[in-house]
Amino acid sequence: MPVFLSGANALLDTGSTVNLLPYELGVQLGIVWEKQTIRLPLAGNLAAVEARGAFVNVQVGDLEPVRLAFAWARVSDVPLILGQTNFFREFDACFQRSRGAIEIFRR
Numbered sequence: 001m002p003v004f005l006s007g008a009n010a011l012l013d014t015g016s017t018v019n020l021l022p023y024e025l026g027v028q029l030g031i032v033w034e035k036q037t038i039r040l041p042l043a044g045n046l047a048a049v050e051a052r053g054a055f056v057n058v059q060v061g062d063l064e065p066v067r068l069a070f071a072w073a074r075v076s077d078v079p080l081i082l083g084q085t086n087f088f089r090e091f092d093a094c095f096q097r098s099r100g101a102i103e104i105f106r107r
Contacts, residue, residue, distance in 0.1 A: 003029045006059040008080055012093055012102065016083030017043070019068055024076035026054060031072065040071045050074040063106045066090045 008025065018040070026033075031054050038053035051071040059065040069086050082088075094103040 003031055003055070004057045004059070004065070005029060006065075010080040010082050012087075013081050013083050014088065014093075016081050018081075018083050018085045019070045019087055020046075020051075020078060020081035020083070021054060021056065021070035021072045022076045022078050022080060023072065023074050025080060026070075026072045029056065031056075033072075033074070036072060042071060042073065046073065046075075046078065049078075060091065060104050063091075063104070066106070 005025075020042075023033075033052065036052035036054050040051045040053050041047070042049050042051050051073045054070050054072040055067055056070055057065045058068045068082075068090065090107060092105045092107055094105070096103070
């Protein structure tokens, strides 16, 4: 059964190597920690946090859903982050600071 994420707030982070999924959100989506066998190393202030790979179908606005790979962190006090692997491979984002807007387009 596919895991589907829609309606959550996320941080777009062009400097983040991976998409990051907080533990509690993964549990709410029905992902089972013990069934995720791919271990992923995190960097920076999350280097000590255990993370496992998980795939989630994500819908951004009215755009067609896409399957994204996430590093699912074993902590819940981190934001949902959309980063280079693989959000920015599937979507283009146009940041318009003067208008306070972000436009996201499917590639």
